[in-house]
Amino acid sequence: MTASYTFIKGTSLIVAAAIHEGHQTRGELRGLFNLSDEERLREEDPFTAKWLNISDNKIIVHHSRFETDVNRPRDKAVYVKPGDAWGLQVWKNDLPEEIANASLAVYDNFYKQAKDYFDSLFELHKKIVVYDIHSYNHRREAENIVADANENPEINIGTKNMDNKIWQPLVQLMIDNFRNFNYNGRNLDVRENIKFKGGYFGQWLYEQYGKKICPVSIEFKKFFMNEWTGKPFDKDIQLINHLLMASKEPVLYALKKINI
Secondary structure, three states, X not given: OOOOEEEEOOOOOEEXXXXXXXXXXXXXXXXOEOOOHHHHHHHOOOOHHHHHHHOOEEEEEOEOOOOOOOOOOHHHOOOOOHHHOOOOOOEOOOOOHHHHHHHHHHHHHHHXXXXXXXXXXXXXXXXXXXXXXXXXXXXXXXXXXXXXXXXXXOEEEEOOOOOHHHHHHHHHHHHHHHHHOOEOOEOOOXXXXXXXXXXXXXXXXXXXXXXXXXXXEEEEEHHHEOOOOOOEOHHHHHHHHHHHHHHHHHHHHHHHHXXX
């Protein structure tokens, strides 16, 4: 099996993950796609791995979510019909069963490695916060048509996959820290559970580790790039990195005060 993901283990109480960063696919899939590389890239989360230096614990998924999406339940991890993929016709023809099963093997191996990885971290720590970093489109209709800002915050914090009675103070501190960050002379629009509430990866973490883990889904609207061309805006990518780094010490301080 190819190196579809990287798990880097350090000593921090924070894990930083970019599970939709990837764009690569197995060679046997490339002739089957009905989508161009550019069309796939639009729905992936490029550049999110650049923001993982908040921790020495890092998870990076290198394969495309169009190969297998580790942020969905297993029965939805391989996109089959347009309804699975934002109305896109992913494949030229029906995906052969053996090809789909090979993609599911990539999915299964990810979660096997994730279990070993988090088990080993919990041998070191009693509690862990996960920065599950994603991005989302807000110019879906056309490059010059922007989605309603009321329904599309610049940062969406998804918090459905945790024990909120325990973790709410830490999450609120994180939100406040993001809101108060000086983003080139202004403050960003940061809200909770508006666009997304969190995906399967966070759900799996909560099912495995319960109240000991705080998986926060952090979704950045793609204001840091041109979502149609894939071009990054370097200054914004750097500012988002500073924003995340500025939250590190406050979050670690709050984490130490959480009683499990």
